[in-house]
Amino acid sequence: MIESIPTEFEVLDDRFRTCRGDPTVERLYAGCRWAEGPVYVPGGRYLVWSDIPNDRMLRWDEPTGLVGVFRQPSRYANGSTLDAQGRLVTCEHGERRVSRTEHDGSITTIADRVAGKRLNSPNDVVVRSDGSIWFTDPAYGIDSDYEGHQAESEIGSCNVYRIDAVTGECRVVADDFARPNGLAFSRDETALYVTDTGVGHMRVFSVTADGGLTGGGVFAECSAGGFDGIRLDTHGRVWAAAGDGVHCFDPDGTLIGKLRLPEPTANLVFGGLKRNRLFVTASTSLYSLLLNVNGAAAPWQG
Ligand code: MG
Numbered sequence: 001m002i003e004s005i006p007t008e009f010e011v012l013d014d015r016f017r018t019c020r021g022d023p024t025v026e027r028l029y030a031g032c033r034w035a036e037g038p039v040y041v042p043g044g045r046y047l048v049w050s051d052i053p054n055d056r057m058l059r060w061d062e063p064t065g066l067v068g069v070f071r072q073p074s075r076y077a078n079g080s081t082l083d084a085q086g087r088l089v090t091c092e093h094g095e096r097r098v099s100r101t102e103h104d105g106s107i108t109t110i111a112d113r114v115a116g117k118r119l120n121s122p123n124d125v126v127v128r129s130d131g132s133i134w135f136t137d138p139a140y141g142i143d144s145d146y147e148g149h150q151a152e153s154e155i156g157s158c159n160v161y162r163i164d165a166v167t168g169e170c171r172v173v174a175d176d177f178a179r180p181n182g183l184a185f186s187r188d189e190t191a192l193y194v195t196d197t198g199v200g201h202m203r204v205f206s207v208t209a210d211g212g213l214t215g216g217g218v219f220a221e222c223s224a225g226g227f228d229g230i231r232l233d234t235h236g237r238v239w240a241a242a243g244d245g246v247h248c249f250d251p252d253g254t255l256i257g258k259l260r261l262p263e264p265t266a267n268l269v270f271g272g273l274k275r276n277r278l279f280v281t282a283s284t285s286l287y288s289l290l291l292n293v294n295g296a297a298a299p300w301q302g
Contacts, residue, residue, distance in 0.1 A: 040271025093141025270295020
């Protein structure tokens with residue numbers, strides 16, 4: 001049953017005032033152990049997200065509001081996104097891989113090893129317009145059996161990776177993270193934001209012509225818990241999941257406001273056909289509200 005709760009916007013800077021939206025937040029679903037990885041599928045008008053410890057992915061149907069199981073077991077799936085062909089690309093803790101769900105429903109492994117060593121537990125993923133796939137690989141899915149299968153790290157570090165669209169090669173693009181987690185490109189794809197939950201901050205890199213990263217300075221420190229998933233809006237503001245809700249940063253790095261939620265948040269995505277509906281996965285629940293901003297679309301999404 002949908003529950004409406006009063007929206008708590010915390011305005012820290014006047015620039016946030018124009019971003020606010022609905023006076024109530026809808027709790028679309030409660031009953032997860034740890035909700036993560038939301039992705040909105042415009043062609044079907046549904047949202048898929050992960051309930052990691054329950055080893056399942058759920059689907060919320062926008063026209064009807066109904067929620068059902070999308071995939072179980074999900075191999076402890078975490079973050080997902082869509083590629084340019086509209087296929088689901090998913091990080092799986094259980095298989096320690098990044099997978100793609102094909103149009104016929106079969107699942108293809110895109111990357112599970114680097115230099116012969118198994119990945120730790122891919123966490124979140126984005127696809128660039130050149131078809132390359134970028135993902136983070138912290139160890140949350142092998143730390144214990146809660147979010148995957150407990151195991152030793154074969155690689156011995158938690159890195160950010162890029163999978164080449166043509167060759168399929170998977171290579172390290174950043175190796176100086178404690179726990180890389182959420183990641184998102186700027187709208188023109190020249191910058192990549194990556195959160196480090198192990199340290200509690202977010203960094204920003206420049207993308208080089210050969211598909212590497214330079215820079216990587218701190219963009220923002222997290223003032224409540226640690227950052228997890230992030231998304232950008234069309235004005236370049238960065239929206240980040242944190243311990244007390246969703247934090248909104250101006251492109252200059254200023255924390256301008258928060259959407260406070262009753263539970264620690266893990267991830268978010270802009271959806272709806274206008275991408276002005278924010279969906280937030282937060283501990284046991286999926287929340288949603290309309291904002292006065294629109295999520296930045298990948299180039300192939302128009
Ligand atoms: Mg995450």
